[in-house]
Amino acid sequence: MSTKTVIPIGPYHPLQEEPELFKLYCEGEIVQDIEWETGYNHRGIEKINESKTFDQVFFVVERVCGICSTSHPFAYANAMEELAKAEVPDRAKYIRSIIGELERLHSHLLWVGLAGHFLGYNTVFMWSWKYREIILDLFEKITGNRNNYAMFRIGGVRRDIPNAQIPDIKNVLDTLKPKIDLLTGAVMDDPVIHARTKKVGILSKEDIINYGAVGPTARASGIAIDVRKDDPYAAYPLVNWKVITSEGCDVFAKAEVRLLELYESVSIIDQCLDKMMTLKEGDIFIPVKNIPEGMSFGRAEAPRGEVFHFIKSDGSNSPVRHKIRAPSYVNIATFKKSCVGQTIADATIILAAVDPCYCCTERMAFAYDYFTRRKIMNGLDLIKISHQKTNDLKMKM
């Protein structure tokens, strides 16, 4: 049976020929330098938003990224409510946080699956995506769609979560906890995964600061930055939770941070649901009539890090300027530091460790010979080499 029949390959656009995200210049097995080319995903969103009304912009920014689909409207709503000086009702804050944390759950599970696939653990991929379906079902129950939830509006949320539904949601979350235990155990205790990911793709604290990296990428190098704690918004200051960090600085640390964050997310959602039961149903937004002239800066913590939105308004119905910065924009640049000096076999897992959101950036990696600049392998080959290394390690152990 040819290896091609096993599973879909690679990151989200696995099979596109020559999208040339990264050119890894290699001398023998070691990556010496990296170049970057992009533009395949450029859609001109910031310009599109200038011709939309403030309400319509929510639907556009949701589609900046499929996986961080809520984080962008979250940051945008934060920015707009600062500008309009609108205080969102408590129930809406809880609902927003619940949606945000559910998204973090599904995004991290997605990541675990892909990381597993890159390392050659296709079972992890299948299982984590299977458990992810439970969360997508929950989303469908609450919002009507598996992705792109359209829950946010300026001043609150568009749909309520009825109190009668809350016990069901809590039950579903209870069934999820043992699955998370299973995945965490499978990943954190496996000696081959330790061998593949420890001391690989190291990013020191200085590197993180220099590249301005955010999210689990930064937290895995011991830098405890998290917008939910640093610049609190929605229901995060109203519930108990902690920022997860690790001092490992390597790929294993990044995996550890994401897995442990799953538990925190479940805890936050539980607490929000409990608090919502005590609040009156239906009180989910305050009307906002005008957006005054001025500038506003909103941010949110996406699964990948800080999302930043800047709005300039001139008092009319549309933004004059809307700048969107997704976390992958700064995180992916760290690849230049974390990949140089590493072997080609580790290239895919190092890139995946940053959890690049390809819609905010781009896709695959290619390896080039350092001296001749000729392409020697494509993304599929890189993944095969990674699988081979795992198999070799398994034999040795």
Next chain:
Amino acid sequence: MGLGSYCFKKSLWVFHFGGASCNNCDIEILDCLTPRYDVERFGILLVGTIRHADVLLVSGSINKKDKERLIELYNQAPKPLLVVAFGACGCTGGIFAEGIPFAGPVDKIIPVDAYIPGCPPKPEAILAGIVKLTNK
């Protein structure tokens, strides 16, 4: 029905081309391969090169840079080839049709055999679309 078309229907090999998209469609395609929907039981596989493909699945709005690549892929593909425009962006460009780099929806670039609308289309819709396609 000739042997060729009979075999064609039994096991479709799909090559996925992603244009400028939000990746939701791409993830829903990968979702089809996971245990709940498990499209592999129908013999449908994602393949690594267009030269082995029976179906070209195009998702995402196509920007100018992707357009050349798409045409190149279409020309390289062995015929008969079924082209499926996937998602709102693939069918019409969706909300990104007003963007500056937009280079026309897929059916203005290459001929399309089937459209699967949705933002993103649910895996059930994908399976229904594939079935409709094979029954054409």
Next chain:
Amino acid sequence: MVSINYDILPDLLKLNFNSDIHRVIIQQRRRLVVHIRKEALLEIANYFLDELSYRFIIATGMVCDNGYEIVYHFSDDTNGYVVNLMTELDEKKPEIESLANLINAANWIEREIHELFGIKFINHPNLTKLISEGNWKDDEFPYARKKG
């Protein structure tokens, strides 16, 4: 690392940079906008990055009445402040000193602003194309000020 109190930050800036600061506006809670002389960008950015340990978030290019504005956004993660340095560039000669040598996080965004607006970043280590190749022509700047 000292966390500077929000209330004294405007005075501290005026004290250290006096004529380089045009005005300081407290935009919303935890948000500050500082209009600076563009020539003083490196010095003031260095003050935030080095002495106050702020993090560079991103930069935004905008068209304005007299030409262009670039806003540089910085974050103090110990207290959630976002400080935004506003610089104005003349329409006829839109250029400014690059921040990329000071902090790597500014590298890509300056390339992107250059491609979209046509603004030149002096001494940028690698002002090559980031997103435009194939999407628009070399001499086009899609977000630039329209003539006339």
